[in-house]
Amino acid sequence: MSPPIDTVRLHETPEGVDLALRxxxxxxxxxxxxxDIVVRLALLLVVMPLAAFSGxxxxxxxxxxxxxxxLYPVAFEVRSGATPGKxxxxxxxxHDDGTPVRLPASLIRNxxxxxxxxPMLYGVGLVSMLVDRDFRRLGDLAAGTLVVxxxxxxxxxxxxxxxxxxxxxxxxxxxQQAILAFAxxxxxxxxxxxxxxxxxxxxxxxxRGGAAVALLNAWAAWLARGAPxxxx
Amino acid sequence: xxxxxxxAAALPIWTDYRAMLDALENPRQRRAHAPALTSxxxxxxxxxxxxxxxxxxxxxxxxxxxxxxxxxxxxRQLYRRRSAPLRSMLDFMALRFPRxxxxxxxxFWIAAALFFLPMIGMGIAVHQDADLVYSVLDAEQVADxxxxxxxxxxxxxxxxxxxxxxxxxxxxFYVMNNVGIGFxxxxxxxxxxxxxxxxxxxxxxxxxxxxxHLTRLDYGATFWPFVSGHGPYELTAIAICGAAGLLLxxxxxxxxxxxxxAALRANARDAVILxxxxxxxxxxxxxxxxxxxxxxxxxxxxxGVGVLGWILVAVYLALAGRASDHAH
Numbered sequence: 001m002s003p004p005i006d007t008v009r010l011h012e013t014p015e016g017v018d019l020a021l022r023x024x025x026x027x028x029x030x031x032x033x034x035x036d037i038v039v040r041l042a043l044l045l046v047v048m049p050l051a052a053f054s055g056x057x058x059x060x061x062x063x064x065x066x067x068x069x070x071l072y073p074v075a076f077e078v079r080s081g082a083t084p085g086k087x088x089x090x091x092x093x094x095h096d097d098g099t100p101v102r103l104p105a106s107l108i109r110n111x112x113x114x115x116x117x118x119p120m121l122y123g124v125g126l127v128s129m130l131v132d133r134d135f136r137r138l139g140d141l142a143a144g145t146l147v148v149x150x151x152x153x154x155x156x157x158x159x160x161x162x163x164x165x166x167x168x169x170x171x172x173x174x175x176q177q178a179i180l181a182f183a184x185x186x187x188x189x190x191x192x193x194x195x196x197x198x199x200x201x202x203x204x205x206x207x208r209g210g211a212a213v214a215l216l217n218a219w220a221a222w223l224a225r226g227a228p229x230x231x232x
Numbered sequence: 233x234x235x236x237x238x239x240a241a242a243l244p245i246w247t248d249y250r251a252m253l254d255a256l257e258n259p260r261q262r263r264a265h266a267p268a269l270t271s272x273x274x275x276x277x278x279x280x281x282x283x284x285x286x287x288x289x290x291x292x293x294x295x296x297x298x299x300x301x302x303x304x305x306x307x308r309q310l311y312r313r314r315s316a317p318l319r320s321m322l323d324f325m326a327l328r329f330p331r332x333x334x335x336x337x338x339x340f341w342i343a344a345a346l347f348f349l350p351m352i353g354m355g356i357a358v359h360q361d362a363d364l365v366y367s368v369l370d371a372e373q374v375a376d377x378x379x380x381x382x383x384x385x386x387x388x389x390x391x392x393x394x395x396x397x398x399x400x401x402x403x404x405f406y407v408m409n410n411v412g413i414g415f416x417x418x419x420x421x422x423x424x425x426x427x428x429x430x431x432x433x434x435x436x437x438x439x440x441x442x443x444x445h446l447t448r449l450d451y452g453a454t455f456w457p458f459v460s461g462h463g464p465y466e467l468t469a470i471a472i473c474g475a476a477g478l479l480l481x482x483x484x485x486x487x488x489x490x491x492x493x494a495a496l497r498a499n500a501r502d503a504v505i506l507x508x509x510x511x512x513x514x515x516x517x518x519x520x521x522x523x524x525x526x527x528x529x530x531x532x533x534x535x536g537v538g539v540l541g542w543i544l545v546a547v548y549l550a551l552a553g554r555a556s557d558h559a560h
Contacts, residue, residue: 013311015280019304055398062404069408070415098304099311108504114419115427138422141493142480142500151301173290180292224235224292 009134009146011098019098022149026129028089029147030122035085040068070111077106082150092150096134105143112139164225165218168205175201176223183220186213235291242282249275249302256309276306321512327553329509332502333472334549336479343474346432347467351440358444368441377442381451381458403522410466411514414473418480418507425481432474439467457531460538461524464545465517472510476503 007025010018047064050057076083081092081100093101093109101109116125116137125137134146167179179201186194198212207215252272255261283299333340358365365374413435420427446455479499487495524537 013280013303013307015277017280017284017303019307020300055401059398059400059402059404062401062408066404066408066411070412094308095313097311099308099313102313104501104504107508108500111415111504111507112419112422114416115422118423142422142496144497151304177290177293180290181294184292184294220292 007135011096013098021094021098021146023134024089024091024147024149025135026126028091029086029129029135032083032085032089032091033122035088036073036083037085039084040072043068043072073110073113074103074106077101077110078103086147087150090150091147093145093147096144096146101143101145105145108143109139109145112142115139162214162217162221164222165215166222167219179216179220180223183217183224186216235289235295238286238289238291239295245275245278246282246299246302249279249306253302253305253309257305272306273310276303276310279303279306324505325509325512325552329505329512330549330552330554332505333475333509334554336475336502336506339478339482340472340475343428343432343478344471346429347436347471347474350433350436351443354437354440355444355447358441359448362448365441365445368438374445377446378449378451381446381454383451383454399522399526402526403518406518406521407515410518411511414469414510414514415507417470417473418476418503421474421477421480421503422484423481424484425478428474428477428481431477432471435470453531457534458525460534461541462517462521463538464541465513465520468545468549469510469513469517472506472513476506476510479503479506 007023009021009023011021012018044064047061050060053060073083077093078101080087081094086092093106095101095105113125116122116128116139118124122137125139128137128141129135132141134140136146140146167176171179182197182201186197189197194213195209198216199208202212202215205215252269252275255264256269256272279299280303283296283303286296286299354364354368369377413431417428417431417435420429420431443455443459446452480496480503483495483499484492490498525534
């Protein structure tokens with residue numbers, strides 16, 4: 001199979017099925033990073049009152065600064081796969097085989113941030129992301145990690161229960177899939193667009209308007225459930 | 233088989249699988265359900281085959297997407313990697329870290345040479361030639377340094393506004409500063425090893441210059457007892473961070489029979505173990521520096537602790553975990 005042209009990367013599991021990993025590009029990752037900066041500053045503000053305890057408090061604040069600079073992403077990634085910023089952007093960090101990132105890989109990718117940041121504002125990291133087809137910065141390359149879109153639990157679309165009707169014989173598989181997808185998701189788009197799509201899909205039969213939509217739903221029911229009782 | 237019949241037949245299994253996933257993904261339930269989960273791999277294979285069937289039979293895209301998410305969640309649970317390297321801190325420091333360091337002893341000796349040789353050379357040179365210190369440090373830094381270790385002070389090593397700070401504040405400062413330098417020394421290795429090389433050289437040269445300059449001024453009596461306690465751990469740890477960085481550089485410059493990327497990944501796995509161990513050494517050094525080095529103990533005792541420190545570090549790095557080296 002030729003490599004997909006979109007950002008879906010297929011990872012074949014030992015069971016022989018392809019898992020799709022949707023890698024995230026520089027834009028959502030930058031926004032996630034900015035959100036994380038806000039969270040870090042907020043956390044720093046929370047510990048600031050410790051300064052009231054003079055030397056002891058100062059020591060704790062300096063330790064907090066160290067932790068927020070180096071360990072903040074590691075702690076969140078190992079615990080739940082994503083920092084708060086990434087979570088808000090619907091991203092998560094995984095190994096390149098799709099399994100959740102663990103401590104060694106997370107440490108590698110986050111300590112190497114110091115190089116990705118060079119010469120300023122993640123210049124190296126950005127170039128690396130744009131050159132690499134999986135949008136990996138140097139830290140990701142060394143750690144073998146990917147930043148992917150987390151699962152969005154799919155709404156379970158159901159094909160409307162209408163009287164099934166056989167589609168024209170010899171319909172190509174792609175067309176059958178398109179008809180099924182139309183029946184599952186047609187209700188989510190506007191009436192005019194739905195009719196327009198239905199007229200294209202029902203092109204060979206020449207049905208028009210609402211009739212085309214009804215016809216497609218009937219075909220989809222036939223494809224999914226088979227012929228009505230007593231026939232075929 | 234039509235999609236509806238397929239779904240109806242498989243639905244009980246999918247429901248079971250979904251319940252099991254929910255339990256696995258929740259760390260608290262994970263433990264409670266452990267015995268019931270023995271059938272999980274088998275169920276996962278069944279789900280994978282259902283998913284593959286659904287795809288090859290061109291069932292509806294909605295059903296395929298639903299199954300794919302289930303398979304993906306299951307994959308994450310079944311192939312969850314155990315983090316052996318840092319799982320138990322004690323196990324890590326007692327065995328894994330010194331062993332990994334010994335496996336890369338060549339790189340370590342190179343890093344140590346790049347750090348200590350310029351340090352010693354610069355120390356001797358500055359001791360001989362008063363003006364040479366200004367080639368590494370500017371006049372203001374030198375003046376600060378001189379006031380810091382002036383024998384007239386009662387707390388050597390703590391200058392200016394920091395004079396009044398407590399040990400805990402200094403501990404926080406040392407951790408933030410020194411461990412940060414350690415991490416950067418490691419990360420710099422990704423620039424073909426040059427970053428680590430430069431940081432090792434610069435740190436070696438400036439530490440040597442400081443030591444030489446202060447000894448020449450006869451401030452050695454305050455400087456040497458101050459640094460003797462934490463020096464063994466801190467200097468060794470910086471060299472180890474440098475070795476970790478050089479390991480990254482080596483994978484890019486001389487990847488051997490692997491691709492550069494594969495070599496980088498393999499070396500990064502070992503390098504992060506070295507950095508982790510070095511970071512713990514640096515924190516230990518910060519404890520000593522903050523709570524012992526500036527303290528009032530007699531000079532002879534401080535030198536004694538320093539010498540003991542070097543012996544401890546050498547014995548630890550050379551011998552820890554050696555008995556079971558061959559078991560792995």
